[in-house]
Amino acid sequence: xxxxxxxxxxxxxxxxxxxxxxxxxxxxxxxxxxxxxxxxxxxxxxxxxxxxxxxxxxxxxxxxxxxxxxxxxxxxxxxxxxxxxxxxxxxxxxx
Numbered sequence: 001x002x003x004x005x006x007x008x009x010x011x012x013x014x015x016x017x018x019x020x021x022x023x024x025x026x027x028x029x030x031x032x033x034x035x036x037x038x039x040x041x042x043x044x045x046x047x048x049x050x051x052x053x054x055x056x057x058x059x060x061x062x063x064x065x066x067x068x069x070x071x072x073x074x075x076x077x078x079x080x081x082x083x084x085x086x087x088x089x090x091x092x093x094x095x
Contacts, residue, residue: 001066003095008079008088009058012045022084029078035067052086
């Protein structure tokens with residue numbers, strides 16, 4: 001298992017239920033191959049550097065987790081097909 005962090009931006013106008021469902025889907029995707037979520041840090045709404053889909057603000061969330069490197073591709077696929085996620089980035093943390 002390797003340590004990773006995921007930073008994703010969602011539309012700030014989505015409902016709390018939709019945001020919670022998205023967070024549960026991400027955690028389930030990480031856990032399906034034996035990964036473990038360590039910490040979820042909600043940064044809240046922040047101004048974007050440039051417009052994304054006519055949005056000037058985005059709701060940022062940082063997730064620290066451990067997972068098998070082979071499962072990262074599936075997590076990236078789930079993030080790309082989810083309409084609420086405007087941008088995402090997965091990076092490996094120093095252990």
